[in-house]
Amino acid sequence: MPDFDEGGLLAAAARYEEALRKDDVEGLDLSFQPGGETVRAEAGAALVGHEHIAAFRRARGGAPARWLRRVHLRPVSADAALTISETERLDGGHGLQTQLWHRGTNGWQIRAAHVSSAPPAAGPPPDPAPGDPATWRTATEPAPLPGARGDGPLAGVRVAVKDLVAVAGQRVGGGVPRWLASAPVETANAPALQVLLNAGAEVAGITHTDELAFSLMGVNAHYGTPRNTAAPGRVPGGSSSGAAAAVAAGAADVGLGTDTAGSLRVPGSFSGLYAWRPTHGVVDTTGVLPLAPSFDTVGLLARRPDVLAAAAAVLLPVGAPAPLRRPRALLRSATLLGLAEPATARAVEAAVLALAVQTGCPVLDLPEVTGRDFTAAEVASWTAAFRTVQAAEAWASHGGFIRDNPGALSRAVEARFRVGADVGAGALAAARAVIAATRERLDAVLEEGWLCLPSTATPAPRADATPAQFEAARAGTLQLSTLASQAGVPALGLPWGRVGELPVGLCVLAPRHHDRSLVGLLADVAPTGPRTV
16 A cells, blocks of 8 residues: 555654643544544443534543553555554553544544553462572572662662672572582672662562573573563573563562673563663673673663663763764664564564654654665674674683583583684684674664664463474574674663563664663653652
8 A cells, every 4th residue: 555654644643642641632633533423432432523522522631641552553545544552551451542544634633433441450470489499599698688778769679680790798600500609709799789779779689590691581401490470381581581580570670680682672572571781881790790791781671661761770870971862763674573473573563653653753664764674684694693703702701611510501501602612713703794794784774763673583482392492482583682782782672562462572772872862762651650669
């Protein structure tokens, strides 16, 4: 349908949402098509005619605050379209709004609408208690976990600390019992943890990670698979698996974890959490067990967007160099969407449209602004280059331990590490050259807008999936997740997609050092009432 005006329709929907937020009755009247044929239905009754719909709005005194999570757009003709918007309210309830839009002399206007709502869903299953061995790592030392230092913007926020991050008085275990047994007791908190504590947060506990963080599924051969309360019977995603499970279940408010190839964004997608990977090098990684230093970052997971934004503001250094700015557009790549299974791609597209309507940013396809999309050859090239450099650096970080401790890791993870032992200098240099070119290419794209792509290629696999099924999900996701990692740009995971009842994430990439602007998107899409933790 070449004449269909998606951008004009989304702009009209954004004006409608803005008028709804402000209770701008005149603006809402302009959003509905005039005349006696316009219909609005809610709660078993229909209002017929623009005059009656306008009178209803004037009398009701404003609509409950809501935030879009998915917008499903289906063109009917060049001048007509159906939208179904899924919303979230401040009280945790949800709503649906179906609108039939028509484009006439006054632009896009609503001809028919139906509104429905549902009360808050029942809460998650009982929280995994701090003694749950698949989620929480038992303290190995008698020293108490460090507490908060007075009041601050994070007062009362409970932090689940991934077992790569130094906690004073405890050992770093890295998800491997033999590593834990020989690790020294840490004399100080990692700076990233300390800054959260200084802001009033407290440590809820230390949570398990995939073995030395070299996985994405959240399965640990030694400690088990943490329970995913957002997708029961499925893996939580890794390698920040324990932190994700704790936060999703409500046993912690923030997960302090690491992201090398997607280890925050993947569990965010699988477990229905907001996730933030910062610009590479912006958050101090001192006191954090490395995997591949060229890509390692320290970031956050949270159930609530306002809590993530508050914690990110504390974690970012004062005086970040880039000024606050909004994106020119939200960019969509058919190639990247095509890397996800079809149902996941559709779910992510609905989340992109919801983000566009709430922020007022246009959605543009990549060829419209850069002249071309990413190609399958580019994706294959950057994925292979990333895996080469990651393997080489992972072996440099932990090869000595693996050689000296045969059998300390599961076979699959040890094999992943040993690939790095065979990477020669020439292959490593060639891979770094590909990464440099990918970085340059993405930088040019992000100057035109912020790139939207799936956080993962699929929803969370079942916990009893075969090794081959896990590897397929991992390989598919790496094609998407490693783009931000090798370019060093910030990434924000929004858990808005749904495949059936399973969560999947929308990932938004911004230019390097624009973390505050990227996290600032949450102000447009998050509840503005009192923060609850």
